[in-house]
Amino acid sequence: MRREPSLFSRLVVRVALVLCGGATLLAVAAWYYARAAADDAYDRLLLGAAIQITANMTVDHGNLAVALPTSAFELLGLAARDRIFYRVIGPDLKTLTGYEDLQTDLDLTSARSAPVFLSARYRDVPVRVVVAARALSDPSFSGWSYVVLAQTTEARRALAGELTSRAMILVGIMSVLALAGTVLAIRYSLLPVSALGAALRARDPQDLTPVDVDVPRELRPFMASINHFMGRLDERVTLLQRFIADAAHQIRTPLTALSAQVDMLEEDEMDEVGKRHLGRVRKRVGQLARLTNQLLSHAMVIHRSDSVRFKPVDLSDIARKAFRAAVPITVDPDIVISFEAPPGPIVVLGDAVSLREAIANIIDNSLRHGTVSHLAVRVVGGDGRARVEVEDDGPGIPRSEWESVTARFVTSKTGEGSMGLGFAIAAEVASAHRGAIGFQEKGEHGFTVIFDLPAQVEGAR
């Protein structure tokens, strides 16, 4: 699959292309204007020299005489490297002096009204030519005589080259500045995209409420789509939860009846095989009852997190109630069970029912899957946190599974058939209370599950 280029590189590449095109166009224009300017400047010198020569034409004893002024050549010599060719033509159109083969195909008469400039080649080098005319009217002699003056173009090209290169340096600087500006502008413009991405990434996985980030107008349709999708997803999830709760509720009544029926079965009349089967049925029914209860509890927790307003409650008190509820009277007497709480209340802002349910589930989980001979529940406060720690001497949960056990229907011991919702409920409640579930590996103490909440700050209410 071809990787889609980033918005940034798309924009930069296109802007750079436009700038390159523009720079090329400007270069051509600069070169063209520089040439015109150089030609204009040096044409004046050329014309000045030609005029000096025509001015020095005299009629002497009926003959045209021209004394080439040194100053004319000095004038042309201002273009220090350029070679000079000239031809002085008399009224009989014969070359009087100079280079006889210089521009012989000219229509000289066109120069009578105004000097004529043209570019040509002479002796295999490009030259700029001016033709100037002068009318001589002497009693003994009259007619038009002409000067054809040509100069090589080295100084012109050098000047044009210099002007062009300077213009190019400016164009180059401007292009680089424009590109740098564009890069900065694009980076700045794309900031809201990454901000939106960051906001989405920072969201709680359970949070399906509409995203509320201030984005530029261009991103609003995109965000509206996201929110629309979130809304639909939220609806689906709610529906699903309601369905599960309904189903669990519906199942509970026949399940209670089934449990009663099973209890009424006469065990004495059964053979060994029958008894074994009955034992299994009882166990499965118990599991089913527990699962149904958990599903209901889960549904309740979710419902309450959406609808119940939090109040300051004493976490020690709740933990103690949960401890009592979770540890059955029928618990194996060999197991050492302890509960520790500080003397004063540990106040958190929350829903007592949900919190109790969550703590009870953690203790229950520990009893069922962890505890071998020791279970300790501690309530700890301090540093603005309130924690319930549940420690057991079981094998614990491997670090690699910590992430997944808080998801629904996962237990650390897969395949044992006990699809636990315990950690999922606890995690749900913790996040609803802006807290989290943590684990502490088996070390000096046993494996510990930590239910961590922010404590109610004194005097905040």
Next chain:
Amino acid sequence: MKCGTLATLTAAIVLSVATSAMAVEGARAFFPAVEQERGRLVVHGATDVEAMEPLIRDFQSTATDVAIDYTDYVTNDLYRDADAACRKQENFGDILLSSSVDQLVKLANDGCALAHSSAETEDLPDWANWREEVYGFTFEPSVMVYHKDFVPPEDVPHSHGELTDLLRFKPDYYRGRIGTYDLRQSGIGYLLAFLDAQQASTTYGRLLESLSRVEAVLRCCNNAVLSEIDSGNVFIGYNILGSYAYAAALRNPKLRIVLPRDYTLILSRGVLIPKGATRPDLAGRFLDYLLSDRGQEVARRKAFFFSRTGPLPDNVDGPPKLIESGIGRPIRIGPALLAAQDQLQRSTFIDDWTRLLRGSAGGKTP
């Protein structure tokens, strides 16, 4: 070894070039390589071989495998042949030396030159370099030379004006005793006269008139005028190149040199590598040598005696700092010299000059 080389040289300086009718200028000399010859540089120069010899010998001591074939021309012949060779795209020497720089500028303008630049050419002043094609490698003031025995101290002219006045006040004494170039034969003579006319046209007109009145002796070349002074036939030589004059003064202490104090034209002998050169690399090396400090020093001591940077040589009457004082006017090697090279200009100028001097010039031209 040294004797052998000298013998070869003496044997070599014998051939007179057929195209040149001049007896004094127009010799061919061959300088064999000091060691095994690996390259031969053909030099065509409008410069006396005696003046060039120290430079050529010193160059060969730095480039021991180069033989040099030197042919001496009169400036006009050199230009004519080089121009013809350029038009026909033929070879005409590897490097051209000429005191008539305007002709070299014309050759370069006509596209007959190869550009050459190096560290040595960088340091030259602007007026001694055009297009990196024509370089001036000497510094030669145009001077007046007089014979001490025939010109009393009060007569010694120190400027163009003083010379004019002298000839006006004592025309009979100096009749036929003033020598100068014949413009019709010498390119450098024409160039100096043309620039004289440009520098100070009135003074020049009056000077020409005076020269005409005293029936000036016209000679093709510097050395011809100098030998006339040497022999006492001519008392004062006008527009003589300082280098030749100083060499003559060294031979004959009675010859004295004056640099005019109103203005002194300074010629920088030109050097150019023609387009048809077969060994432009050797030509470039020789050119670099001529412009190098070492070459300039040899030229100052043995060949041309004046230098751009050093003081005036001994026994020369002139302003100590030529350039700084503004009296020395270097002839700028550049397109302005094309005006001097215009054929119409040239023929008109020479015709006017000849017409003015005809009375005296007619019988005395060789």
